[in-house]
Amino acid sequence: MKILVLNSGSSSIKFQLIEMPSEKLLCNGLLERIGEQDAIINYHSNSADEKRTEPIESYNEGLQKMMDLLLDTQKGVIQSLDEIEAVGHRVVHGGNSFSDTVLLTDEVKKEIEKYCALAPLHNPNNLEGILVAEKLIPKAKQVAVFDTAFHQTVPKHAKTYAIPKELTEKEEIQLYGFHGISHKYVSEKARAYLGEKSDKIITIHLGNGCSMTAIQNGISIDHSLGFGPANGLIMGTRSGDIDHTIIFHLVNELGYELEEVNTLLTKKSGMLGLTGFSDLREISERAEKGDADCLLALKMNAYRIKKYIGSYTAAMNGLDAIVFTAGIGENSVIIRELVCEELEYLGIHLDKKANSKRVDELREINTENAKVKALVIPTNEEIEIAKQSFLMMNVER
Incomplete structure (x- = not known):
């Protein structure tokens, strides 16, 4: 199963195309400085390495350039986007709405949009990546993996702010935590190494x-x-x-x-x-x-x-x-x-x-x-997202 992983940061897009469950990396890339005139495109596959600098005005434009690289007759690794069965998206803020990986639906997208105000540098870009991927790869399942999910275990005395209870309980104003995909991945690597x-x-x-x-x-x-x-x-x-x-x-x-x-x-x-x-x-x-x-x-x-x-x-x-x-x-x-x-x-x-x-x-x-x-420990949020997306796909089957 080919899974495309999209990791949209505050000014970058990391992507990897991964064969699961073997975790074989087919290609990967990084688009940096999105929104600037000297944006950087890095792309690597077994048959090609490319680095170039050019203007990338928006995430939509960056994602389109990424798709073009995947399909390129000389540098690409697939002949059709239909080969991609799932797209795993890193989503920064899921609030208390999501404690695990989910398939993307209209309801899920509305929840992600709801949290844009709390993660203004990330959730809008995550959502844009989802919408563009749905348009460009319509046959693939779209999966959301949340950075906040790993921190659902933070105890109440650590995640609660000292403000009136109606705000912490009714409005759910609390510590949510982020970068959970990365923290989970490297902590598991560390625990395996340290015994x-x-x-x-x-x-x-x-x-x-x-x-x-x-x-x-x-x-x-x-x-x-x-x-x-x-x-x-x-x-x-x-x-x-x-x-x-x-x-x-x-x-x-x-x-x-x-x-x-x-x-x-x-x-x-x-x-x-x-x-x-x-x-x-x-x-x-x-x-x-x-x-x-x-x-x-x-x-x-x-x-x-x-x-x-x-x-x-x-x-x-x-x-x-x-x-x-x-x-x-x-x-x-x-x-x-x-x-x-x-x-x-x-x-x-x-x-x-x-x-x-x-x-x-x-x-x-x-x-x-x-x-x-x-x-x-080098982080690999993309592998972690691919693992969770693959598990979700198997559950759905």
Whole structure:
């Protein structure tokens, strides 16, 4: 069974065409910087490798370019889109409506749309991907896999906000958590690797969006993102944790409209607001050359992560391992080093030589005698989505 997996991020589309149940990768690709004139298209199959830069104005345009690559007579891997039996979609916010993978129906799409206001950088793009895929691949089953589902296990005392009960109970304002597909995937890899010493793990997903999860005995017990995917860690364009009185100050004293504040905190803040750049590669290069703003931003980013490591270690009454994953977590030597330094009291001792190696596989970056393992585990949300989509297809049959 060929399953196309679509993972639409806040400014990117990852895709993989996977043969299930063998998990054989037929092709994969990444479209980055969507909405910009210098968008990047990466595509790989057994017969072709391609990287090019060109304008991609919208997700609709990006998805169409992706379909063209799949069908290309020289580079493609299928002759007809009818060969694809299922399309698995990553959907960021499912609220309390979904605790598991589901087939997409009109009702499900309405629920996804309902949560667009809570995940404005993601759910609209997820929904657009669904609608385009339905149009371009009408014979395939469309499956939704939710980032929020993994965090349904977070206990009430951790997910409830200290606001009036009618808001938490009637309006369901609570911590939902995100990046659950990634946190689930890498935590299972970590537990398989660590064996018995895997009860208390902190997974650190660092990309354009960033989050951390405290995972005890394989389940999520706390998470850094909350009602929407905007709080917690410092991200590419999102501020992360902020004193909410700043919002009232911006509106009441500085004359901002609420929509302007929302745009400011989700699209103009974070690393972009601190440095003028959202790409950590550019920021790191400038920091190495002595750029004061970029140096400060890196230190702030790492400091916020360290605070969450401390709080989650306390919540779990101990720590067996931390896991770095996603684009920045897997590739940024400097962020991992800044995060791990001066955490010896927790049992975290970084091996700088191991940390500097760039290997695309699970590896330890801790010293041999470290009490707590520090792991780098490449995430593969697409394989996890394909697994869940395949299981759903079998249930339907």
